[in-house]
Amino acid sequence: MSLGSSRELAENKLILLYIIDKLNMPVSNPQLTKIVLDNRFMNYFLLQQFLNELCESNLLLSSESDEKVFYTITQGGKQTLSYFINLIPAGIKIRIDESVSAIRKRIKTETHITADYTPESENEYMVSCKVSEDDFTLMEVKVMVGTKKDARDMCENWKSNSQAIYTEILESLLKHRDKQQ
Secondary structure, eight states, X not given: OOOXXXXXXXXXXXXXXXXXXXXXXXXXXXXXHHHHHHTTSSOHHHHHHHHHHHHHTTSEEEEEETTEEEEEEOHHHHHHHHHHGGGSOHHHHHHHHHHHHHHHHHHHHHHTEEEEEEEEETTXXXXXXXXXXXXEEEEEEEEEESOHHHXXXXXXXXXXXXXXXXXXXXXXXXXXXXXXX
């Protein structure tokens, strides 16, 4: 089974360098996978292989945070990209350039909404949900729940509906209530 010509392999690696360079921010493996697969630049397995190879050759730097791997382009990666940028088809560069702003905005949103849980005992899980803007925490909610399923459900619900939940909590906290004597 052929993986393609040397030129195609180089082109795919350059596309990855180009995307990460244009985003100009750390991008997680799932986020990069979504970008690449949505645009049909290459298949999942080639993407993962090329990411590993680019890291091994010090063209990309991988780091781990919140159990996710994030990629950034190194100075060597930028230099390599500048030497061989003409190998990336113009149409692909235009597609990436036109979508970079929306992708960056989506990544920032995803990156700043976090939810995780930790087991405290057999029947207690601490759920921590957070909304941040830049390096500032807008809201952080910590709740103890009794089952792992509840903890998972809360995390998923927060990630899927954080804007609505954030608004509901603020409205509830700001609502004037009648004081009972």
